[in-house]
Amino acid sequence: MEVFTQSLLDQALALGKLFTKDGKVADYIPELSMQNPHLLGLASYQDGRLLTAGHADIPFTIQSIIKVALYSIVLEHYSMDELRHYVGVQPSAKPFNSVIELELSNKNVPVNPFINAGAIVTVALIHRVYGDRSREVIADRLANLIGRKADYSEKVKASESATAYGNRTLIYLMLSCKILPADLPVEEILDIYFTSCSFLVTCRDLAHFSFVLSNEGKDEDDRPILSRVNAQILRSLMASCGTYDYSGEFALRVGLPAKSGVGGGILTASPDPFGLAVFGPALDKHGNSYAGVRMLEFLSQALNLSIY
């Protein structure tokens, strides 16, 4: 089986640095636009050994990567047949914030839990189970997945909340289509969602998260964080929907299940028990770390990581 080495990670980093100038930091959230586009890091976890290169310990906001954790919670409380009425499992050829995709989709159900509309529904489903405790439950789940308690950035959250017109469009469209119940506490749901997206994590954290997904749901101490079945469901969804409308291209280039966030992180997963994550805030036009994808492409070819 493939073995990560410090030398390989260093090579990947060197390659990635050539591409940081080709991406652009997210500018739709003022706070994010101030990130340094040249930050770059990666981390692997295998056979009990963590390797890192570059800025693997610089915290960044988790953003859409949290959608994996959110969906992992609802999988424990609803059957796939129930979930189907609220959110699909189908990849999409539209951007993550598409209103038209939602309006044209089957019965207006968001096509999958990794686009914004689907993640908002996911939070509403968590809130239906846990109510006021939702924030705590999400924070605990993330803590288990990354191996430590994470803080969140008040600044990013406030910044996101202030300009969240697209997300408000989506939540009200779903309310008007009755995908969401009329008595939904809209502001509370959005607040939980924005808080969740603002957790501060590092590459090191995400390598741990990645390992749990790839190790049949168990962490490095063999503690079960996710069920084996749910870990596989998440990997399957990450493979087809994890990098938005770039998922098809990502499958060809990297071939690993993955979930990206506009904070610059990319979390991967695999049916083989290793962890791998990258970070680079300069993004491609789909919202994925530009240099991050290049580093993953290099490692995938070097270690034959593609699942296809």
Add this chain to the structure above:
Amino acid sequence: MEVFTQSLLDQALALGKLFTKDGKVADYIPELSMQNPHLLGLASYQDGRLLTAGHADIPFTIQSIIKVALYSIVLEHYSMDELRHYVGVQPSAKPFNSVIELELSNKNVPVNPFINAGAIVTVALIHRVYGDRSREVIADRLANLIGRKADYSEKVKASESATAYGNRTLIYLMLSCKILPADLPVEEILDIYFTSCSFLVTCRDLAHFSFVLSNEGKDEDDRPILSRVNAQILRSLMASCGTYDYSGEFALRVGLPAKSGVGGGILTASPDPFGLAVFGPALDKHGNSYAGVRMLEFLSQALNLSIY
């Protein structure tokens, strides 16, 4: 020239009564759904003489008919060239609350001021000029148009406000497309809009309003309420956009500029100086009074009212 008579109005009413069962009262606002579907009334104003038949003095909420008054205000503060950047003048083949029409429209500008998205923009433009005084300005304009000060229904307003998911979808979509400015006081704008839609008027009131539109903007005492040019702009828009995606059919059947509301009222206008309005809360699927359209069709043919 055509002359309205009591006998003609009575005949129209008798005909209309055959059709009240074919419509359905609006049910998207709980308060409206309690209306009696068999109410029916009409009123004409000509040569200083008001004629009525049926429930011409029963108050109902003005709903979308207020959009004529709202647009009349912005016409006084912005040139047509300025307005074009915020709201078009183009009829639409889509329903009044269409999100997809907005998303696909030219630069996301609402196609005309009589669909919901366009009316919300109109209120935002009024608020930019008048700020806190907007409610008062709108109430005064309506008072001038109907010839008396109108109250509004707190109940209908509250009911509408509580379920306004579609309108919130539209306003946030326009914010996210930058049609509306980022610092827009969303809740204030919506509150003004819902208040405006909840004014209580009667057929008698709307016959007065209709006369002003048709009398080159002057009321029965020859006081100028609207400029001659703006009255004509409003008539032109009412002709092509006044009854939503039924406007083409309405032009064939009735042939008068008109604006309908889901409260059951229909306001007409004409290049000839008479007033005509009907009321019947049972609606067709486009949101227009079903029996009201039949009464207008009868009168149009009897008196040769079509402008085409």
Add this chain to the structure above:
Amino acid sequence: MEVFTQSLLDQALALGKLFTKDGKVADYIPELSMQNPHLLGLASYQDGRLLTAGHADIPFTIQSIIKVALYSIVLEHYSMDELRHYVGVQPSAKPFNSVIELELSNKNVPVNPFINAGAIVTVALIHRVYGDRSREVIADRLANLIGRKADYSEKVKASESATAYGNRTLIYLMLSCKILPADLPVEEILDIYFTSCSFLVTCRDLAHFSFVLSNEGKDEDDRPILSRVNAQILRSLMASCGTYDYSGEFALRVGLPAKSGVGGGILTASPDPFGLAVFGPALDKHGNSYAGVRMLEFLSQALNLSIY
């Protein structure tokens, strides 16, 4: 009542000439793209007197203006209730060749007979009645409307036919949605349609056509060409749909029912018995003669022609 004079037409022409440079000749049909953009003409017909200015005798292809003649034929063979299943009467905010408008429209029925999809359906309905005689019937109808037998341009027809991808898209989409019957002779229908669009007419011809529409369907010798009712239906449709997605703006500026063609002609109509038409091949982005609209706007204001 308003009276056209030579002096007024000359003024309109002088004004129009200032705008010929602001339009662009149609380029989607190679043969049309070779037209001289500075051609400009107009003609009026009133009280038995024809007035012209500029290039009123230069022939150009009738293009979409023929849709008025085509629809006038089906109105004689189908009731409005029957027609509703094949083509609507609703204005549209989309361009004349929109595929998406058709796919999203109510039951996929073209929204009105003046967009391409609707005109193709109209030809299919004529063909169902007249079969092989359809070309002759259409040519005769046009002859009656313009007062002489018109030839058609083989070159323009061939040019249009060779590049008619958009029209073929529409006809096959309607076949796949079963708006058109499975045994439709597709190439025959398209050939009739392209022939019809290629008739060569002049401003003088269209002033005659305009007079028939405005004179309750009767020509200058009082011969009934159209029924009074059908002439009014055509005027109503021209008012709301005649200049495509510019119809709302045209109603404000000119206020006359009208039908434009990408050959540069604009045919008007009115409830008052006069004829008026313009020609200028340089088009605005909606496909209407740019200078032609300006000349009509001038005449409408000078003679108070608006129907609104």
Add this chain to the structure above:
Amino acid sequence: MEVFTQSLLDQALALGKLFTKDGKVADYIPELSMQNPHLLGLASYQDGRLLTAGHADIPFTIQSIIKVALYSIVLEHYSMDELRHYVGVQPSAKPFNSVIELELSNKNVPVNPFINAGAIVTVALIHRVYGDRSREVIADRLANLIGRKADYSEKVKASESATAYGNRTLIYLMLSCKILPADLPVEEILDIYFTSCSFLVTCRDLAHFSFVLSNEGKDEDDRPILSRVNAQILRSLMASCGTYDYSGEFALRVGLPAKSGVGGGILTASPDPFGLAVFGPALDKHGNSYAGVRMLEFLSQALNLSIY
């Protein structure tokens, strides 16, 4: 590693038989609608041993499964960067024949080669290279993939060709958007496409095809039919786009790259060197064999075949 046994295939067949009544044979092509919905078969190929159960030798038309073979040809003549201008690699949440997906997609390029629009482009690209020899090249490629020369059904081809309104809509839409060149021989391209879809194959054939895809492109005699890289590209695309808008659900249930056809076949692929295919003409609403998916789901769980 997982080992197929006769007993397992028999169990899968017994299970599948419970579900044949839940599907519906394709009815959009008259000739297909006459298939017996209760036919059911499967075949595996592993370690040189072919196992079959049920109707594994009954021929059926290959339909969309041929798209894998078609795309394998263009991969040898164009780089991925060139292909991107003609057809994407992105999964879709829309049905296989969606016009609106095409019109709204990025620059109107079909989102992937496995929807109809994408396959038509693929045929056009083959024709550009091979011209008149295209039919022969495709037949040869299929022969290499299934291990024998296949005939095609004239009846199905004629039936499909006669009712191909949807496919004609797509090809003309792409011509009008200039995705396809103006001088494209439309009828020739469609004829090649319909011929290709009408090849008659069996489960046994598809198990062979599946083995080639999964064995790094080499057949059972170790002859290279596809390059290793292209075999992986095809597996990756089959994973995300192979079962249309059911691909996400299929990934969860079965977890194997696959391509289905409305003839009832499903071809699978895997990074592990075995072949697996099923056949059952009663389809789900997405166009995939209903019982076929259930048999694959059973085998995937029994043998732990999921790649995720």
